[in-house]
Amino acid sequence: MYIEKIIETISTSYATLTEECKDDLKKASKILTLDKEAKIVKEGQFADKLYFVVRGGARAYYLKNGKDITDWFAFEGEFVSAIDSFFQDSPTMYTIELLEPTTLLQISRETVFALTNKHHCFEKLGRIAVTKTMLELQERVVSIQFESALQKYTNLINARPDIIQRVQLTHIASYIGVTLETLSRIRNPKYRI
């Protein structure tokens, strides 16, 4: 897939970019195609890249008491980065790994900030992308807060039906905040009396 087409997709789905901005973006970004399980960010690093998923998917996870907790999924058409690090210039708690063979558009933090300052349209794109994430997190807080394991699972299926097909149950379990065993029981229709 040509880089122009990818940038056009971004421009269409997030915020319209001017030709000059698209051109600047094109010059400063590059396409990566990586294997499943490749790690594009590792815990402790300063995450100085932003990625746009062209094809495939990724998950961000962190370790809590030695357990792998999935905190975020990103698939085609979505941006992904270690947000704790990218926005605060601190070492990240996250590792981001690819769930499938994946094609990414890679943009450096430096580029993002430069384009953000130079082009109003790119700032807008950033604002819209961040707003989208904020609203998604908001709904997640509401879902996690006072719902049963079954309800949280149902909420996820409704919000992102594709995830179930593409992600291991282990990761879905930690994403919605239940143990793998509980998730397995929930999914068994007998459980729902």
Place this chain on the structure above:
Amino acid sequence: MYIEKIIETISTSYATLTEECKDDLKKASKILTLDKEAKIVKEGQFADKLYFVVRGGARAYYLKNGKDITDWFAFEGEFVSAIDSFFQDSPTMYTIELLEPTTLLQISRETVFALTNKHHCFEKLGRIAVTKTMLELQERVVSIQFESALQKYTNLINARPDIIQRVQLTHIASYIGVTLETLSRIRNPKYRI
């Protein structure tokens, strides 16, 4: 407090605004001083206002199975709105009520969007404010997800020590996702053996 000074505070703490932008903002916004318990947004409304808290505080809550769940606090120097409605132009699930006698700067959604399009600096301010909220929500998801009631309470105290003095325990309990009774027990030192 003069409106110029409030806008200057915003400009200093979020993103520097040009004189023209500050002027436009000044013309289109107004100061409100309201009593404790006043509701600035009600469930079911289209929230067409954004507020900046000059003095005082507010909480956003929603009803779940008849129970009042606090979802957000805002105090001096923070923006507050019914974000589900404000950004998606849909009726809100939230009611926002003042916790104290409060002074607010009120800005209409129309103004926000107009200034966002007209001034790059205002777009930037929006991006920064939204990013701040996004990161806060992110930490909240992590805190809620796999922590005990005591840990969640401790996290909140560390993140916002002022809240405990200014907000009822009932609201703090629902904010961190535990019952009032559990919160009360947690706060009793005897409980922690």
Place this chain on the structure above:
DNA sequence: CGTTAGTTTGAGAGGACTCAAAGTCTGTGG
């Protein structure tokens, strides 16, 4: 096919919930 990763099933324990009641604080009126 054997090996390993991933998922399901089982049994028992525990943290937080619910329902209930007793305290404690705060503000208003006599």
Place this chain on the structure above:
DNA sequence: CCACAGACTTTGAGTCCTCTCAAACTAACG
């Protein structure tokens, strides 16, 4: 300035959902 009402918080007892630990089952891959 005290007393009472209502709001808020604490304490108690019992229950239940989800967790933990353990083991069996299943699928995927070389």
